[in-house]
Structures are given as structure tokens and as C-alpha cells.
Amino acid sequence: xxxxxxxxxxxxxxxxxxxxxxxxxxxxxxxxxxxxxxxxxxxxxxxxxxxxxxxxxxxxxxxxxxxxxxxxxxxxxxxxxxxxxxxxxxxxxxxxxxxxxxxxxxxxxxxxxxxxxxxxxxxxxxxxxxxxxxxxxxxxxxxxxxxxxxxxxxxxxxxxxxxxxxxxxxxxxxxxxxxxxxxxxxxxxxxxxxxxxxxxxxxxxxxxxxxxxxxxxxxxxxxxxxxxxxxxxxxxxxxxxxxxxxxxxxxxxxxxxxxxxxxxxxxxxxxxxxxxxxxxxxxxxxxxxxxxxxxxxxxxxxxxxxxxxxxxxxxxxxxxxxxxxxxxxxxxxxxxxxxxxxxxxxxxxxxxxxxxxxxxxxxxxxxxxxxxxxxxxxxxxxxxxxxxxxxxxxxxxxxxxxxxxxxxxxxxxxxxxxxxxxxxxxxxxxxxxxxxxxxxxxxxxxxxxxxxxxxxxxxxxxxxxxxxxxxxxxxxxxxxxxxxxxxxxxxxxxxxxxxxxxxxxxxxxxxxxxxxxxxxxxxxxxxxxxxxxxxxxxxxxxxxxxxxxxxxxxxxxxxxxxxxxxxxxxxxxxxxxxxxxxxxxxxxxxxxxxxxxxxxxxxxxxxxxxxxxxxxxxxxxxxxxxxxxxxxxxxxxxxxxxxxxxx
Numbered sequence: 001x002x003x004x005x006x007x008x009x010x011x012x013x014x015x016x017x018x019x020x021x022x023x024x025x026x027x028x029x030x031x032x033x034x035x036x037x038x039x040x041x042x043x044x045x046x047x048x049x050x051x052x053x054x055x056x057x058x059x060x061x062x063x064x065x066x067x068x069x070x071x072x073x074x075x076x077x078x079x080x081x082x083x084x085x086x087x088x089x090x091x092x093x094x095x096x097x098x099x100x101x102x103x104x105x106x107x108x109x110x111x112x113x114x115x116x117x118x119x120x121x122x123x124x125x126x127x128x129x130x131x132x133x134x135x136x137x138x139x140x141x142x143x144x145x146x147x148x149x150x151x152x153x154x155x156x157x158x159x160x161x162x163x164x165x166x167x168x169x170x171x172x173x174x175x176x177x178x179x180x181x182x183x184x185x186x187x188x189x190x191x192x193x194x195x196x197x198x199x200x201x202x203x204x205x206x207x208x209x210x211x212x213x214x215x216x217x218x219x220x221x222x223x224x225x226x227x228x229x230x231x232x233x234x235x236x237x238x239x240x241x242x243x244x245x246x247x248x249x250x251x252x253x254x255x256x257x258x259x260x261x262x263x264x265x266x267x268x269x270x271x272x273x274x275x276x277x278x279x280x281x282x283x284x285x286x287x288x289x290x291x292x293x294x295x296x297x298x299x300x301x302x303x304x305x306x307x308x309x310x311x312x313x314x315x316x317x318x319x320x321x322x323x324x325x326x327x328x329x330x331x332x333x334x335x336x337x338x339x340x341x342x343x344x345x346x347x348x349x350x351x352x353x354x355x356x357x358x359x360x361x362x363x364x365x366x367x368x369x370x371x372x373x374x375x376x377x378x379x380x381x382x383x384x385x386x387x388x389x390x391x392x393x394x395x396x397x398x399x400x401x402x403x404x405x406x407x408x409x410x411x412x413x414x415x416x417x418x419x420x421x422x423x424x425x426x427x428x429x430x431x432x433x434x435x436x437x438x439x440x441x442x443x444x445x446x447x448x449x450x451x452x453x454x455x456x457x458x459x460x461x462x463x464x465x466x467x468x469x470x471x472x473x474x475x476x477x478x479x480x481x482x483x484x485x486x487x488x489x490x491x492x493x494x495x496x497x498x499x500x501x502x503x504x505x506x507x508x509x510x511x512x513x514x515x516x517x518x519x520x521x522x523x524x525x526x527x528x529x530x531x532x533x534x535x536x537x538x539x540x541x542x543x544x545x546x547x548x549x550x551x552x553x554x555x556x557x558x559x560x561x562x563x564x565x566x567x568x569x570x571x572x573x574x575x576x577x578x579x580x581x582x583x584x585x586x587x588x589x590x591x592x593x594x595x596x597x598x599x600x601x602x603x604x605x606x607x608x609x610x611x612x613x614x615x616x617x618x619x620x621x622x623x624x625x626x627x628x629x630x631x632x633x634x635x636x637x638x639x640x641x642x643x644x645x646x647x
Contacts, residue, residue, distance in 0.1 A: 035127060037064045040093050046126035047089070059458040060086040066456055068094035071257055071427045076453040078263075078441045079431040082460025083618050087431055088119055091259050095229075096127045100256035100427075102229045105237045107262035107269070108560050109137070110537075112231050113182070120229060134227035136252075138236055142216055143172055143179040144199035150367070151196045154292060164193045178223075179216030188535070195285070230255065234266050238273040244423075245274065245416045256426045262560070263430035264611055267447040270413040275393060276381055279405045280319055286378065287312045290358070290371045297365030304361070307354045314347040322399035330584040331395040344386070351379050384408065396584035409585055411592050418449025428453075433460075434614040438645070443607040462621050469629050471495070476635045479575045485515045488633045492572050495629060501526045501548035503570035506558055506616050508577045513552050516574075524550060531556055543567065559615040564623045571620040575634040576646060577612040578605055601642075610646055 040046050041061050048054050063081060070077045071094060081087040095102045106112050112135050120133040152165055167186050176183055187194055240251040260266055290308040294301055321343040334340055358372035385408050388395055392412060398405040435444045441455040473491040477484055496503055507513040517530050526548025529539050536556060543549045544567045579586045590600025620628045637643040
């Protein structure tokens with residue numbers, strides 16, 4: 001069965017996420033009737049009457065009872081459930097029947113919306129509960145009417161931006177219910193114009209906002225206060241965790257039951273928020289906002305605009321000091337770069353001087369106040385980055401000709417995560433299809449400080465021996481070979497022709513994906529779809545309906561993608577998904593493990609690769625009727641001793 005074998009900071013965080021200044025979970029929720037898991041999920045249970053074609057699955061029911069015990073004992077459980085187990089219903093049913101307040105955290109918006117719009121309404125009814133569920137998203141997902149008005153008064157916009165502003169204005173005035181970007185499809189989520197009008201904290205004047213003021217936040221808070229189940233994402237939860245750890249308070253209320261779906265993503269997301277990143281685009285945006293704020297609210301302070309221009313010059317010089325080629329710098333590499341340190345000092349001097357001048361006029365208006373706070377926070381973060389002495393935090397930079405990203409990343413989040421979990425209390429469930437390496441949960445548990453947690457595993461109900469075939473071509477060159485991608489495509493070509501497309505071709509790097517694109521464009525006569533050309537969901541919809549479709553993707557399509565039926569018959573994976581050896585985090589983690597007498601490859605690289613491979617392989621069989629071929633190209637799967645571990 002191949003499935004079993006193949007498998008700052010305060011305001012920076014607040015800027016990204018929805019601030020909840022009051023408890024949003026009710027102190028009392030409607031009591032659940034005296035139903036059991038079998039009453040809801042059994043052969044003659046409520047779900048069999050409510051859901052057409054519902055069939056009870058023993059592994060799903062067993063998982064529900066295990067979670068029921070977890071909630072009663074207020075423990076911690078790591079639950080790996082194979083594809084098709086039905087883990088969503090398995091954890092929601094006992095959580096609802098417990099009558100306790102529940103927080104569900106996911107890695108993707110897609111799952112958030114599925115839970116609230118589809119699954120929970122059915123399960124509230126099946127469990128006999130008159131309850132409500134609410135999604136809380138990051139602040140950037142909501143429009144701020146005040147910022148929209150300010151942006152509309154600005155003079156410098158392209159014709160396209162003016163069109164988008166008109167669309168947003170019409171939506172806010174006549175169509176929007178909650179100001180949620182999900183209600184507006186005409187403007188992309190990553191569109192620069194949306195950044196100018198969304199409800200980032202830096203421009204929020206909470207004292208002026210109420211239900212009747214036209215601001216959407218009080219409405220969202222009010223509706224959230226009625227929720228019995230709160231659905232968030234890992235980013236928001238980890239932002240809350242970080243603020244708690246720093247003693248700045250909290251974004252989210254406490255619950256009694258915490259459920260983390262797609263939990264394999266949680267350690268890396270936690271590392272983002274227990275550290276920080278600063279990009280050139282953030283600094284360039286700060287300069288633009290300072291100039292606009294000065295022009296509108298302090299027109300006599302022309303020197304501030306001049307200082308912002310000087311800061312922009314220093315930002316450019318800082319970027320140039322890192323070179324024009326794409327590179328990742330470790331702190332050890334940067335220490336010897338005298339030009340970088342000289343430019344960094346001048347940049348920081350310029351930023352500090354600007355902060356002092358903004359402070360003098362900060363009370364003249366909301367925009368000036370906001371940019372002053374933001375500039376001050378950046379100044380603090382840069383100083384923290386330069387002077388960090390923590391052995392648990394890695395200083396590193398990503399750079400190219402026109403961008404850079406400065407990072408401070410913790411090596412381990414185990415201590416703060418474990419500490420906050422104990423302080424918060426309650427029951428904690430971590431679930432995913434990929435939490436273990438051959439049923440051993442130690443790697444995941446250690447990353448979050450969950451060493452004493454209970455563990456359980458439920459196999460997928462799919463019959464992989466009859467539904468799928470693993471094809472490992474022989475004679476492939478080593479992955480570092482110049483012709484590697486070309487040879488892989490040549491080996492895949494007969495399968496692509498036989499399946500008439502209907503294929504995902506998954507790559508471990510953008511470079512390999514683009515190389516495959518160049519080859520496929522001149523040879524494949526069906527539909528060729530490539531990650532990045534269109535939004536992910538749009539690509540998936542086109543893939544399902546297009547003639548002889550082949551989709552080329554990288555990490556975004558290795559997980560969280562569900563294509564059932566004949567639309568997907570072939571999944572090709574180009575190589576074992578090892579992290580790049582020149583990645584500063586990889587180097588630091590391996591050095592850290594070496595100091596502890598552990599092998600970095602065996603205790604870090606290999607477990608990460610196994611879990612990633614299981615995610616990619618899991619794209620193929622998504623239903624009991626699916627059939628297909630999983631093509632694994634990397635010759636190291638058969639030539640290296642660790643290949644058996646990954647299989």
C-alpha cells in the first residue's frame with residue numbers, strides 16, 4: 001500500500017491581525033442535548049438523515065471517541081488521520097457535543113470558509129444545537145472606510161487604480177455586509193490599492209469607531225460575541241501567542257477546546273511570529289505614507305518630506321550594498337561586509353532622525369501619528385536585529401537587485417509555545433494527514449514542546465493497492481545534473497500521452513518549474529497551466545474543466561489541493577523535497593543539532609522531507625473511486641539508504 005510507504009513587534013503584529021479588545025466568546029452557550037457520537041455519526045444517526053449519501057466510517061467514529069476522551073480529560077492529542085478519514089466531522093462532533101467553547105485554527109482560508117459555511121451549519125443541526133460559528137481574519141482582510149476616503153483624496157493614482165477605487169467605493173456603499181475582502185472578487189487580495197484601504201492598525205482610531213460610525217470592526221466584534229465556535233487561522237493564533245509571550249496582552253479570548261487542523265504547518269508559522277521580518281517594500285511604503293501624511297496634516301513641515309526622501313535614498317543604497325544577484329545572507333557572511341555595515345549605520349541614523357522629527361508633530365493628525373508609530377517600531381526592530389545575542393534566533397537577509405528582506409527567526413518555538421499552552425489551559429488537539437514519520441510523532445511534538453502528548457493514527461480508508469500505482473523510473477541522472485528536468489519530462493511523456501494530460505507536475509523549485517514550462521510549451525498540445533499565472537483557485541477550476549490539462553506547480557500545490565475524479569490521473573514529483581542546503585535557517589538548525597550531538601540530516605532534513613513527500617503524494621487519490629499513477633523521479637529513492645525512509 002503505497003500510502004504508508006510514500007508518503008516592532010507589538011505594532012507590527014497588530015498591524016497584520018484583527019485586534020480583539022474584549023472577550024468574543026460567550027460566557028454561556030446553549031447546552032447540547034444528551035446525544036452521543038453514535039447518535040450523530042452512526043448508521044442511523046442524524047447525519048445519515050441530513051447528508052445525502054452519508055456512510056459512517058469506523059475510523060472516523062473511533063477518532064471522534066478519542067477526541068471526546070481528550071476533551072473530558074483536558075489533555076493534548078496529536079492525531080494523524082489519512083486522506084478520506086473525515087477528520088473535520090471527527091473533531092467537530094465531540095467538540096460541539098461537549099458544550100464547551102471551541103477555537104478551531106486552520107492553515108488556509110479555504111478550510112476556514114468550508115468549516116463555517118458548510119460543515120458547522122450541518123453539524124449544529126445534527127447535534128441539536130442552536131449555535132453560531134464565526135470566522136476571525138487578519139485586519140488586512142477588511143476595508144477601513146476612513147482609509148478609503150483618505151486614499152480617494154490622494155492625487156497620484158493610475159487610471160487602473162482609480163477604477164479599482166471606484167469598485168471598492170461602490171462595494172462599501174451598496175453591497176458589503178462586513179467589509180470582508182472575500183465579498184469583493186473584482187480586486188485581487190495582493191493588489192497594492194487594497195493595501196492602501198484595508199484596516200491596518202496603524203490608521204485605526206478605535207475610540208472613534210462604533211456600530212453606528214460606519215466602521216466595520218464593531219459589527220464584526222458584535223457578531224463574533226454571539227459565536228460558540230471561533231474559527232481563526234494559524235497566523236492569527238500565532239500573533240496572539242507572540243503578544244502573550246511578550247506580555248502585551250492578547251488578541252484572542254481563551255477557549256476551552258483548541259483544535260489545530262492542518263497542524264503540520266503550525267511550527268513554521270509560529271516561528272514567523274515569534275521573530276520578525278522587514279522588507280524593502282514595507283520601508284518604501286513607509287516613505288510614501290510619511291510624505292502623504294506630512295502634505296495633508298502638517299504642510300508647513302516640509303523638512304519631514306525631505307528627510308523621507310533622504311531615507312528612501314538610504315534604503316536604495318542598503319539594497320545595493322547586498323549586490324544585484326539573488327542571495328541569502330547569514331549573519332556570519334554579513335559580519336565581514338564592511339560596505340553593508342557602513343550603509344546600515346547611515347540608514348539607521350537617517351531613520352532615527354526622521355523618527356525624532358515625526359515625534360514633534362505626531363499630535364497633528366491621525367496619519368502623522370500612525371506613521372510616527374510605524375517608523376519608531378521599524379527603528380526598534382532594526383536595532384534588535386543588529387544587536388541580537390540570542391543563541392535561539394537567526395539573523396539573516398534575502399536580497400536581489402530590487403528587494404531585500406531582513407529576518408530574525410527563532411530556531412525553536414518549543415519553549416514559548418509550551419509555556420503559553422500551559423498558561424491558557426484547556427484541551428488541545430493537533431491533527432493532519434502528515435504529523436508523523438512512520439507513525440513516530442517525536443519530530444512534530446518536539447518542535448512545539450508537546451513531548452508528553454498522547455498520539456493516535458488512523459489509516460486512510462482508501463485502497464491504495466488497487467486505486468494507485470507508484471512509478472519510479474530507472475536510469476535518471478542525479479538531480480544536480482544540467483539535463484535533469486528534461487530527462488524527467490521525457491520519462492513522464494508516455495504517461496502524459498496515455499492519461500491525456502489530467503496531470504499535476506510538482507517541482508521543488510521555481511527554477512525547475514520554469515525550465516519545465518519552457519519545454520512543455522513547445523511540445524504539449526493540450527492546456528498548460530502554470531503556478532503564478534493566475535490565482536490558485538482559478539488555476540484549479542480551469543484544470544478541472546480544460547481539455548488535456550497539465551498543471552505545473554511548486555510548494556503551493558503540494559498540499560491543500562483537492563481534485564477528485566478523472567480530472568487528475570497522474571501526479572509527478574521531480575525530486576525529494578529537501579530544504580536548500582544554503583538556506584540560513586537550515587544551516588543554523590543543523591549547527592544547533594550538531595552542538596547537541598545530533599545529526600542535522602537525520603533529525604531535521606529527513607523528517608521534513610518525509611512529511612512534505614506525504615503531502616505531495618496525497619494529491620493523487622482523494623476519493624474511493626479515484627485511480628491514478630504517482631510518478632516519483634528522484635533516483636536517490638532507490639540508490640540511497642534513506643530512500644526507504646522516505647518511501
